[in-house]
Amino acid sequence: MSYILDALKRNASDAEVGHVPSIHTQSGVASKASAQRFVWPIVSLALVVAAIASALILQPWNRQSPEAEVIVADVPPTDVELLGSVDYSQYPARAKVVIAAVRVPQPETHTQPLPSSPVSAGIANGERKAQAIVEPKVDHDSDLDRGTGEAKRLSGSELEALFNQAVSATISDNPKSMVRQDYQSVEPLTRKPQSYQNQVPSMNFNAHSYSSDVQKRMIKVNGSELREGDWIGNDVQVQAILPDRVILEMQGQQFTLPALTDW
Incomplete structure (x- = not known):
């Protein structure tokens, strides 16, 4: 019993003083630390080698694509029916279509001969007034030879006299009329x-x-x-x-x- 009590007192005193490692304890700790110092580089190197190997193995360019399997299938033959020539002799022939030419009647045009002498017309506020053509009065009884029925030929002086007579008759019939002068030569x-x-x-x-x-x-x-x-x-x-x-x-x-x- 006394032995047990002594052991307890010794433990209590050690706890109060603190645990002081001995020389053997320090050597064990140093050997353990040196062993751990060499283990970690080896482990790191092993991990690097494993990563490189896995990368080389798993890269797509190193993979070989599997060859595609070619499947040859037989195509079933198709039944194609060819049409034969058609016999048109059994059909009645068509009658020829003839289009008759239709002549369109052209409207008749009535032409009138131009007068032998020019006819002029005056313009007054948009209205035209045709001037009367006065023909010289000829005595047919005196100009025609009653025996032969042929007209007598008039000389130049006689024709000039007849013309002057016609002009004077026109002026006398319309005293307000005036002979139009030629103003074409007047400049603007x-x-x-x-x-x-x-x-x-x-x-x-x-x-x-x-x-x-x-x-x-x-x-x-x-x-x-x-x-x-x-x-x-x-x-x-x-x-x-x-x-x-x-x-x-x-x-x-x-x-x-x-x-x-x-x-």
């Missing part, structure tokens, strides 16, 4: 010199009326109705009123202006 105002154009007064044409009767021809300039022979202000005189233009005169020179054209 725009072709006159610039100095002449600057002297022409301003003109505002409001109306233009043409008639075969001279007395019915009228233009309205600057609000005033004028006829042939009237004056526009003190410088310009109306010489003639034509269907499409007006003949004016200033300083002894004639010029034309289109109808209803302001200046």
Whole structure:
């Protein structure tokens, strides 16, 4: 019993003082640490070698694709029926289609001979008035030879006399008619010199009326109705009123202006 108590006291004293390893204990610990120092590099090297080997084995370029198996199957023969030639002799032949030509009647055209002498017409506010053609009156009794029935030949002087007679008869039938002068040679105002154009007064044409009767021809300039022979202000005189233009005169020179054209 005393032995047990002594052992307990010794353990208690060791606990209070602390465990001090002996020389044998220190050598064992050093040998164990040196052994562990060599074990870890070996294990690491083994792991690296194993990883490289597994990578080489598992890479896709090292794998060989399995050869595809070729299966040859027999295709069953298909029954193809070929059509034979058709015999058209059993069918009735078609009748030929004939299209009859139809002649379309052309409308009849009536032509009239042209008059031997020209016929002119005057224009008045969009209306035409045909001028009467006065033929010279010929005394058929005097011109025809009653015995032979042949016409006498007239000389040049006789024909000229008949023509003058016809003209005088036309003027006497219509005293208001006037022989139309030729104004084709009259130049437009725009072709006159610039100095002449600057002297022409301003003109505002409001109306233009043409008639075969001279007395019915009228233009309205600057609000005033004028006829042939009237004056526009003190410088310009109306010489003639034509269907499409007006003949004016200033300083002894004639010029034309289109109808209803302001200046």
